[in-house]
Amino acid sequence: MSRYAAREVEPKWQARWADARAFEVSRDPDRPKYYVLEMFPYPSGRIHVGHTRNYVMGDLVARYKRARGFNVLHPMGFDAFGLPAENAAIERGRHPEEWTRENMAVMREQMEPLGLSIDWTRELATCDPEYYGQQQALFLDMLEAGFVARRASVVNWDPIDQTVLANEQVIDGKGWRTGAPVERRELTQWFFRISDMAEELLSAIDGLDQWPDKVRLMQQNWIGKSRGIEIGFPLTEPLGAIDTVLCYSTRPDTLRGASFLAISPDHPLAKALETEQPEIAAFNAECRKTATSEEALEKAEKKGLDTGLAVRHPVYPDQTMPVWIGNFVLMDYGTGAVFGCPAHDQRDLDFARKYGLVVENAFRMPGSDADVDAEALVPPKTETVAYIDHFAGIGETTSQRGIDTTIDWMEARSLGNGVTRYRLRDWGISRQRYWGCPIPVVHCPNCGVVPEKKENLPVALPKDVELTGSGNPLARHPTWAITTCPKCGSEARRETDTMDTFVDSSWYFARFTAPRAKTPTEPAEAAYWMNVDQYIGGVEHAILHLLYSRFFARAMIATGHLPETAAEPFSALFTQGMLTHETYATRLADGRPRWHAPEEVRRSEDGATLVETGELVEIGQPIKMSKSKKNVIAPEDIIAQFGADTARWFVMSDSPPERDVEWTAAGVEGAARFLQRVWRMAAEMPVAPMGTPLPAMEADAEALRKATHKTVAGVTADIEGFAFNKAIARIYEFANAIGKASGAGADLDWARREAFEALARLINPMTPHIAEELWARLGYETMLVDTPWPHWDEDLARDDVITLPIQVNGKKRAELSVARDAAKDEIERLALDDPTVVRFLEGKPPKKVIVVPGRIVNVVL
RNA sequence: GCGGGCGUGGUGGAAUUGGUAGACACGUCAGAUUUAGGUUCUGAUGCCGCAAGGCGUGGGGGUUCAAGUCCCUCCGCCCGCACCA
Secondary structure (H helix, E strand, O other): OOOOOHHHHHHHHHHHHHHOOOOOOOOOOOOOEEEEEEOOOOOOOOOOHHHHHHHHHHHHHHHHHHHOOOEEEOOOEEOOOOHHHHHHHHHHOOOHHHHHHHHHHHHHHHHHHHOOOOOHHHOEEOOOHHHHHHHHHHHHHHHHOOOEEEEEEEEEEEOOOOEEEOHHHEEOOEEOOOOOEOEEEEEEEEEEOHHHHHHHHHHHHHHOOEOOHHHHHHHHHHHOEEEEEEEEEEEEEEEOOEEEEEEEEOOHHHHHHOOEEEEOOOOHHHHHHHOOOHHHHHHHHHHOOOOOOHHHHHHOOOOEEEEEEEEEOOOOOOOEEEEEEEOOOOOOOOOOEEEEOHHHOHHHHHHHHHHOOOOOOOEEOOOOOOOOOOOOOOOOOOOEEEEOOOOOOOOEEEHHHHHHHHHHHHHHOOOEEEEEEEOOOOEEOEEOOOOOOEOOEEEEOOOEEEEOOHHHOOOOOOOOOOOOOOOOHHHHOOOOOEEEOOOOOOEEEEOOOEEOHHHHOOOHHHHOOOOOOOOOOOHHHHHHHOOEOEEEEEHHHOOHHHHHHHHHHHHHHHOOOOOHHHOOOEOEEEEEOOEEEEEEEEEOOOOOEEEEOHHHEEEEOOEEEEOOOOOEOEEEEEEEOOOOOOOOOOHHHHHHHHOHHHHHHHHHOOOOOOOOEEOOHHHHHHHHHHHHHHHHHHHOOOOOOOOOOOOOOOHHHHHHHHHHHHHHHHHHHHHHOOOHHHHHHHHHHHHHHHHHOOOOOHHHHHHHHHHHHHHHHHHOOOOHHHHHHHHHHOOOOOOHHHOOOOOOOHHHHOOOEEEEEEEEOOEEEEEEEEEOOOOHHHHHHHHHHOHHHHHHHOOOOOOEEEEEOOOEEEEEO
8 A cells, every 4th residue: 555645646636626617616696605715915925834724724614615515705816015015125126016926926826736725717916907996996986975084194204214104114213214213294194984984883793793702892992982071171361262171081970080181292282382382392392203103102101291271170160270281192082182080090190190290089989088099099880989079969879870970960061062982093094105006086286186087097006116215106206196187187196195005905805706897896796795704814903904894895885886785794704823833043143033944953852953053043932933033834845745735634733723823843744644544544445335324233333333423413513613623633533433443244344434435525625635536546436526515314423322420529430321311310310329429428318419411410418 | 001812731732611621633651563763553641649549721819519611810921002914
């Protein structure tokens, strides 16, 4: 019996699938459809085995659903616009498009030997004018339908390169290339008005019952609905036209303890003061040197400056409070001003202690007279607190009731307005970059902002462009922006902003249903194929990409590009874990790590050395595979050595798919060994085709039959539940059972044949090549891609006799074999007769006997 | 800082969702096959203990007949934070 030769077998079946056009699908109203999609990759270079886990998982689902009789759509494409292509241009002088298309070709080539059941005729790349032209058409429709806004917003600005920086390009508050401290700068930008849809996007989360709870929770928190109040604080002396400062608060019940006002450095009042007072101007300028990311703002040291202004307390007009500028107050949230109540907010307390401001309790815990000292008093809103001398007459009640009552009280006296707010901000899509989808509008000196005409789409990117890292390449281009106004025909200038690449990925799933259509989508195709039945990708996209796609789906319905039923485009979501690998590093002279690829390292039990020099290597924790840490494994190396099926089997085994899995050489070898074992087993299988089961079977044959049907039922349930590691464990067990059933006899032969046929079909979604080869060896001329999933007999899959554990006082002391459907009192009687139980009882009656049929017996003494 | 998650033998993990902790696999050990190595096959393998038995799911506390699972608290690691994709 020869070894299974993946290198010859795998290409053979791939060719046969291709010849049969097995994975090219079209709309077929007579068959149920199933749309499975993995988040499409960014073509960053070569893929590593980490990527393959994602595609193999999708392929497993696709092949399984196909066997279950579905018309399966399983497409692939590339998220091809983005920053890394521009970086390659800046650093290596490559044209972004050339670099991107080269990477795409390499990645496609790397994916092919994996044997994925992908319909490559539907391939798309977001940098194709065919794709982004339709995206521009979508944009124009959304503009007309009122989903688009244009207004000022803040960006990271590199003062030396005169360019906008992505958050990623800001390192410790400095520009990545120039090292210059980053400034915040206002720019007029394009926005999608996603915040108008906040309530809808929030309430619809309830319907996403096939999404992970954690993702739904993250989305809810991101949208961040809050009920609060806007309160006007009158200035003791008006400053120009400004006579009140409007604050938003979700904790108006603490208003009694308010001791200062904090406004954003970008608040109109702060800006007004800036012009007169150099000290304030300097402070504000300093504040604006923080990067724009929320993380950077929150982590920055909390600083403030007293403006010298004061406001009156709205409820106690005799009391005045100082107005401070605080670097932690964001102009984008609420009103850009907050009142500080140090006793009941830790940040306010820290601020108050730092600058010597008043700390006064608004409430205490019931029965306590302790004042706030080092820690702010912030009990859960459902907990009862004792308000101190509250203006609305609130005594002991929950904070939630305190808040509601305060809002009512203040509204009744016109001191404030109760409002519902969302944390969700509008989606700024303007990018001052080359490698993205141009925003299809024109700036006309006569007509202002004018949408480009649809017949002029696509507004294509120019090929001749100079990328240096400074300025905006499209704006610098000598001729590209010069055009005529679509309305009046006079000379006008194109918009030089391109779209955020998140826009590209917010509708590609819809485009896959009709990738060559001359409109963004094709109604009949979209109606048939949408929604995506199973979407698979990393948790890192749990918020932004998914939220934007949900917004886009609704906007596409409103503009007639998707059917009403597609509002939630992803019916089921699965977030898979990453593939990790140890890192290997030696130290450079200056102490910085120098990373080494796994193939450069000789790994032994207690350490690692460099293959070439024998130098000792530091072994780092397994982390996500990344080019920069060199801890990547190339799929082609694994395929060359073991074959695609081994790689596929390994990445699906052991770890649950939602968790990270560490790539280890030993694990891969184990996978390869298993496939070889299955291959050897095939040689021992009866070649006779199967007829009907023999009427009477010996016990061992009957036992194997039961194992077969139990396994098929179990693997089916595991795959449906995305428990692929468990499905594989079950298959291992099953293979062990087949291997052990080695006696002679016609009935055992029959059972072994049945078992092995089931085995070949069960491993098919994971390891399709060897499964096809086994199927052919079993004498079948049809391919497994066209073979239905094995069925199972419920009666055979069920155990008639089960083993129940018997506990005494919660500790397992004995076991009991009973009929599966034994009655409760019958089980109790048998348990109390058990010799071990009798010994523990010492002749006394038990205090209590708990019988959970089918589960456990617990005798309490 | 804020939001979310994870933590189980030497290792990856399983545990029917409150009911036998450690399925399955890797590794290790022993035996068989083999000229040898590799392969393959068989068996053992949570820890302590000769045993009876005891201990055991990151640490501490709690609820329960029963806790890996629920609650409180602490520790460690990972992901996201709106211009990375």
